Amino acid sequence: LTGGVGIGLLAVVAASLTMGGLIGVLVAKLKLPAFIVTLSALFMAQGLSGLVIPRGQQIFLMGGFFQFAGSQKIFGIYLSFLFLIALCAAAYVVYNHTRIGAAIIAIGNSEENAKLAGINVDRVKIGIFMFSGLCSGFAGIMLSTRMGFVQPGLDGNGLLLDAIAAIIIGGTLIQGGRGTIGGALWGIAFIGIVNNALNLLNVEDVWHQVFKGVVILTALGVNWLLWQSRQSEAH
Template identity: 35%
Template sequence: MRNLINILRQVSIIGIISLGMTLVIISGGIDLSVGSALAFIGTLCILTLNKTNSILLSILVALLLGALIGLINGFLITKGKIAPFISTLGMMAALRSLSLYINKGGSISGNIYSFTKLSNGEIFGIAYPIIIFIALTIIINLLLQDTAFGRYTISIGSNEKAALLSAINVDKVKIIIYALCSTLVSISSIIESSRLNSISSASSGVSYELDAIAAVIIGGTRMSGGKGKILGTFFGVLILGILNNTLNLMNISPYLQGLVKGVIIIVAVLIQKKE
C-alpha cells in the first residue's frame, strides 16, 4: 500500500497535466508546450515568492501566467490559423529559452521553507498532491461528461465543420480548452516547485509532454480527437506510474524508459486504428 501511495504521489504532477492534455486531444489538438511552461511558470512563481515573501501571491501569479500562456496558444491556433503542433512547438522553444535566460541555465530556490508544505504536507497519510490530482480528475470528468462545454469539446474533435454548422463557437471553445490546459500545468508547476522549494530551467518539465500524451493515449483517447474519457486518462497515468516503478525495481536503465513509453504510444495508436 505504501508503494502504491508513493506511485500516486509521483504521478500526480504528470497526472494533472494529462487531464488538460486529454481535453486538448479530444478537441483534435495537441499541446507540446506543457513541459517548458511548467519550468517557466515555476521560475516566475519562485521569483515572486522571493520578492514578495507571499506564498498566496506567488500561487496567483503562477495561475494567471498559466492561463495567459494557454490563451496565447489558443489565439495563435484559432485566430492565427496556425496548426496546434507548430504553435505549441514554438511556444515550447520560447518558454524553455526564457527559463534558461532568467535562471542563467541553472536553478532557482525559494526563500520561504513553508512553501514546501504545499507538496509535502499530508492529510490522514495522503499527500496533498494526490488529493489535488483526484479532486481535479473528478472536476474535469464532470466538466467533460455533464456540461455543454464538454459536449462542444467532443463535437469539435469529431467534426469541426459540423460543430460550426451547429452554431458552436469553435474558436471560443478551443481558446478555453488551451487556457484550461495551461492553468492545470501551472498547478503542476506549483507542486513541482514546492516539492524541493526550487525549479531547474534545464531539467524541470523535460519530456513531460511525452508522458502526458502517453497517459492520454493509454487511457483510450483517440489521437485524432472526438473520443476520450478523463477516467481513462487517470488509469493511464497509474499504468505509466506502475510501469516506471516496475522498471526501477527491476534495475532497468532509466535511459531505456523513454523507449518503453514510445513503444506504448505507437502500439496504443495502432490498436485504436484497428477499432
C-alpha cells in the same frame, strides 16, 4: 502566504493562462497544428526561464506554503494527489454533464457540424487551451513543492513524453472525437507504475525512453485501428 510567495504563485497562474490563451488564438484563429504550436511554446518557455534564472541553477523552496503543500497528508494520502482527484472529478462533471462538455465533444467529432449547431468553436478552443495552461501551471507548482526546488528546463522533455504516453494509452484519439477523463487518469497511473517498475528494476535511464516509445507506438496503433473501425461503421 507571505507577500513574495503569493505574488510568485499569482505570476505562475497569470503566465500559464496567458501562454494557454496565446496558443489557443494561434490554433483557433490561424488554424495552426495544435501539437506543433504547443511543442514550440514548451521550448520558448524553457528558453525564457533560462533568461530569468541562470540555467542549471536551483532555487530551493523552504518552509511555509511549499513545505505544507509538498509534505502534507490527509488520511495518509499526499495533498497533491487529492488535488489531482478533485480536479479530475470536476473535469468529469464538466465534460460529461454540462453544455461546455457537449460543445467540446461536438468539436472533436466535427468542427463543421459544431459550427452548424451554433457553437462558437474558436471561443471554446481558446478556453480549452487556457484551462490546459492553467492546469500546467498548477502542476508545476505542485511538482516544485514535492521536489523542494525549481530549476529552469528541468526534465521538461521527459515530462512531455510521459504526458503524451498517458493520453494515448488512456484511449484519446489523436485524430480527435474520442477521449475520457477516466481514460486519461488510467493512462497517468499506468505511466507512473511503469516508471516505478523500471526504477525498481534498476533499468538504465536511456532504456526508459526506448520502452516508453514502444508503448506509445503500440497504443497509437491500437487507437488508429479503433478509429478506422469507427469510421467504417459510420459509413
